[in-house]
Amino acid sequence: MKRIALYVKQEKEAQKKANELEAWLLSQNIQVIQKQAYSPENSQDKKNGLQGAAPPDLFCVFVLGGDGTFLSASRWIGAHPIPLIGVKFGEIGFLAKITEEDLFSSASHILSGDFAVEARTRLLVKIIRNDKTIAEETVLNDVVINKGALARLANLQTYINDHYLTTYKSDGLIVASPTGSTAYSLAAGGPIIHPDVQGIIITPICPFTLTNRCMILPDTVSIKIRLGGKGSDLMITFDGQVGLKIDHKDTILITKSAHPLHMITLPEQNYFDILKEKLRWSGGRM
Numbered sequence: 672m673k674r675i676a677l678y679v680k681q682e683k684e685a686q687k688k689a690n691e692l693e694a695w696l697l698s699q700n701i702q703v704i705q706k707q708a709y710s711p712e713n714s715q716d717k718k719n720g721l722q723g724a725a726p727p728d729l730f731c732v733f734v735l736g737g738d739g740t741f742l743s744a745s746r747w748i749g750a751h752p753i754p755l756i757g758v759k760f761g762e763i764g765f766l767a768k769i770t771e772e773d774l775f776s777s778a779s780h781i782l783s784g785d786f787a788v789e790a791r792t793r794l795l796v797k798i799i800r801n802d803k804t805i806a807e808e809t810v811l812n813d814v815v816i817n818k819g820a821l822a823r824l825a826n827l828q829t830y831i832n833d834h835y836l837t838t839y840k841s842d843g844l845i846v847a848s849p850t851g852s853t854a855y856s857l858a859a860g861g862p863i864i865h866p867d868v869q870g871i872i873i874t875p876i877c878p879f880t881l882t883n884r885c886m887i888l889p890d891t892v893s894i895k896i897r898l899g900g901k902g903s904d905l906m907i908t909f910d911g912q913v914g915l916k917i918d919h920k921d922t923i924l925i926t927k928s929a930h931p932l933h934m935i936t937l938p939e940q941n942y943f944d945i946l947k948e949k950l951r952w953s954g955g956r957m
Contacts, residue, residue, distance in 0.1 A: 673730040673782075674702040676753075678744040680736030681710050685760040688771060689735050695775060699782060708736055709743045709912070729753045731781060731935060734767065738854075741766040742910040745793070745811045745932050754788045756781065756935035765853050765949055766811075768940055780937055787938075790931040791866055792848045792890060796909060799922040808909040809928050812851030815911075816896065816923070817843040817876070819904030824879055826899030831892050838899055839883055843876040846894060846925050850932075853946070855911075861885045865942065871927070896923040 675696055679689040693703045704726070725732070725748040734744045734757045741757045748755070757767030758774055769777045780786055796814045798806040808814075818825045827839040847856040849864040852872055857863060861874035862885060871892065874885045888894070898905060898919045907923065908914035917923070946952075 672700060672702055674704070674726070674728060676725060676729050676732040677703060677705045678708055678732050678734045678736075678740065678747060679705060680708050680740045680760055682736070682760060685735040688758075688760075688774065689733075692733065692735075692774060692778065695778070701782070706747065708734075708740045709747070724749050725751060725753060727751045727753075731756065733758060733778070736760050736767065737764060738766045739911065742811055742912055746809070746910070746912060748932075749809070750930040752930075752933050754933040754935045756937075765945065766850070766934075768945060769937070777937055781935065785938060787936045788933050789866065789936055791850045791934055792869070793928040793930060793932055794846065794848055794871065795926050795928040797924045798907070798915070798917065799924060800920050805921075806915060808913070809930065810851075810910045811848065811932050812854045812910050813845050813847035813856060814923075814925060815843060815845050815855060815908045816917070817906050817908070819906065822904040825905060828897040828899050829873070830895040830897075831888065833893070833895065837883065839875045840879040841875040841877055841883065844896065845872070845874040845876060846896075847872040847874065853949070856885075862887065863946070871925070890927040892926075894923075894925040896925070897921075 677689045679685050689705060696703050731754045732744055734741045734755055744755055758769050759767040794810050796808050797804050824840045825843060827844050829836045829839060845856045845859055849866045849868050849870060852864040856872055856874040859874045859876050861872055864870055869890045870887045871890050872887055875883050905917050906914050907917050
């Protein structure tokens with residue numbers, strides 16, 4: 672018997688639809704578990720975290736929410752190769768690909784095996800302090816180093832495979848996967864990268880030197896970032912979900928994760944149609 676999880680945004684309409692989907696799946700002889708999504712805005716969630724990893728035997732996970740909920744679900748499944756499909760209940764839907772109206776028809780496709788699974792690159796991020804790893808996170812979209820509202824420009828010494836590249840003098844730095852290229856990196860002037868491209872993006876946020884532009888690196892590299900000087904009021908965030916303060920004693924190491932995210936794609940879905948719709952580009956379908 673298949674077992675499916677519903678990872679649900681803490682929002683009334685999403686919860687209502689999740690209950691309807693659960694009832695329908697049970698009528699199809701499917702075991703169902705519901706998990707309320709972690710919310711970084713909820714103080715209790717920030718205190719308790721995700722509270723347990725996903726069961727490894729899940730057939731798939733329906734994520735009912737926006738892209739933030741999808742990123743949270745990606746953290747919940749961890750390294751397990753459990754495929755996810757997003758159902759849009761938020762304002763932004765690059766990751767939540769299907770609408771509420773298409774939910775049950777899409778679920779029928781999935782139960783009958785009429786779908787494909789694509790692997791999305793994730794990044795492994797480690798924070799080293801005094802030769803000890805004090806934090807380790809896997810991100811689907813990006814890792815972001817930001818200065819606080821009253822801080823001066825950050826000096827971010829950046830190395831590629833231990834070879835010094837440059838010191839970014841900027842408001843911060845974004846290191847993103849191809850999936851994350853349509854998120855914060857895009858807003859900061861970075862390029863759009865197709866998910867099948869094997870690359871890692873470095874995008875400075877408001878750089879002091881105008882020639883410090885975005886770079887696309889092969890995903891085989893190791894990126895090391897150190898904070899120049901004794902700057903304070905700097906924060907590192909992982910997929911916009913969790914974060915911590917960092918200072919000049921910390922070294923940030925970023926590599927490609929050995930565990931990609933598996934995303935369900937339905938036959939009628941096309942990456943370029945989704946891109947065109949979400950970015951409101953002109954032109955209709957041919």
